[in-house]
Amino acid sequence: GAGVSQSPRYKVAKRGQDVALRCDPISGHVSLFWYQQALGQGPEFLTYFQNEAQLDKSGLPSDRFFAERPEGSVSTLKIQRTQQEDSAVYLCASSSTGPALYFGPGTRLTVT
Amino acid sequence: DAKTTQPNSMESNEEEPVHLPCNHSTISGTDYIHWYRQLPSQGPEYVIHGLTSNVNNRMASLAIAEDRKSSTLILHRATLRDAAVYYCILRHQTGANNLFFGTGTRLTVIP
Numbered sequence: 001g002a003g004v005s006q007s008p009r010y011k012v013a014k015r016g017q018d019v020a021l022r023c024d025p026i027s028g029h030v031s032l033f034w035y036q037q038a039l040g041q042g043p044e045f046l047t048y049f050q051n052e053a054q055l056d057k058s059g060l061p062s063d064r065f066f067a068e069r070p071e072g073s074v075s076t077l078k079i080q081r082t083q084q085e086d087s088a089v090y091l092c093a094s095s096s097t098g099p100a101l102y103f104g105p106g107t108r109l110t111v112t
Numbered sequence: 113d114a115k116t117t118q119p120n121s122m123e124s125n126e127e128e129p130v131h132l133p134c135n136h137s138t139i140s141g142t143d144y145i146h147w148y149r150q151l152p153s154q155g156p157e158y159v160i161h162g163l164t165s166n167v168n169n170r171m172a173s174l175a176i177a178e179d180r181k182s183s184t185l186i187l188h189r190a191t192l193r194d195a196a197v198y199y200c201i202l203r204h205q206t207g208a209n210n211l212f213f214g215t216g217t218r219l220t221v222i223p
Contacts, residue, residue: 004155033210042199042213043156056210091155099146099203101211103155 002026004104006092012110013082021077021107025094032075033101034067035091043091049075082111116200121218124190132185132217134200139180144203146211147174147185149196156199156213159185195221 005024013019025032031050035043036059045059051072060067064083069075079086089108093101117135124130136145147159160167160174162183167174173186187194199216 035213040215042197042215045210045212048210059210093155099144099161100158101148101156103157105153106155 004092004094004102006090006104006107008107009105010108010110012112015084015111016081018078018080019082019109021079021090021109023075023077023092023094023104025073025075025092026096026102027073029094029096029102030072031095031101032069033093033095034075034077035093035103036061037089037091037106039088046077046090079109082109084111087111116202116214118198118200118214118217120215121220123220123222124187126192126221126223127189130187130190130194130219132187132198132200132219133182134184135182136200136202137181139202140204142204145174145176145180145183146201146203147172148199148201148211148213149194150199150216151193151196159198161203190219190221192221192223195219 007022033048034046037043047067048056049069052069064080066078087110089106091106093103095101144161144163146161148156149159150156160172162174175184197216197218199213201211
């Protein structure tokens with residue numbers, strides 16, 4: 001079956017621009033996660049949704065980062081006024097009742 | 113979440129077994145041990161998990177020490193496609209569902 005998909009796969013933004021990153025989870029998966037992965041580092045947790053409810057946003061680095069999942073399926077991570085330190089791969093993952101998180105391929109954001 | 117310690121890198125010859133160690137001395141009784149791997153330019157992929165007993169699946173085996181302060185991921189026959197970063201993660205049974213990754217072990221498979 002289809003896995004988690006993310007779009008775009010690559011995004012180049014000028015410093016100060018707003019960006020929106022999309023995640024399509026596996027159909028029927030209740031839980032959705034966003035992670036940020038800097039070069040050479042492991043993924044770092046950003047935020048977690050259960051259906052449409054954002055239950056944990058403790059990992060969002062600043063108020064420029066905003067995530068939503070209005071209908072409990074597709075999610076969007078928005079970054080306002082991008083800075084160079086926002087350059088990273090943004091990973092989305094979904095899960096159901098089992099132990100595994102299923103990750104998408106990520107969106108590589110480069111802020112110039 | 114309790115912390116895990118892994119070697120930064122390891123090498124293995126192709127078609128030989130690989131033992132990837134992980135120390136987790138502060139593990140609690142309800143922490144599960146999860147392993148994920150990340151191939152180049154891909155998202156992490158679930159490998160295996162366990163609580164107390166050793167576990168086997170089609171991808172790997174997980175050997176858990178009797179005191180649960182360490183564990184070992186075993187790839188029985190390394191292939192070039194197993195070259196990846198392997199992450200050992202503790203996930204609390206009743207905690208949040210998110211996973212906390214460290215920096216993992218980069219496995220190089222030598223042909």
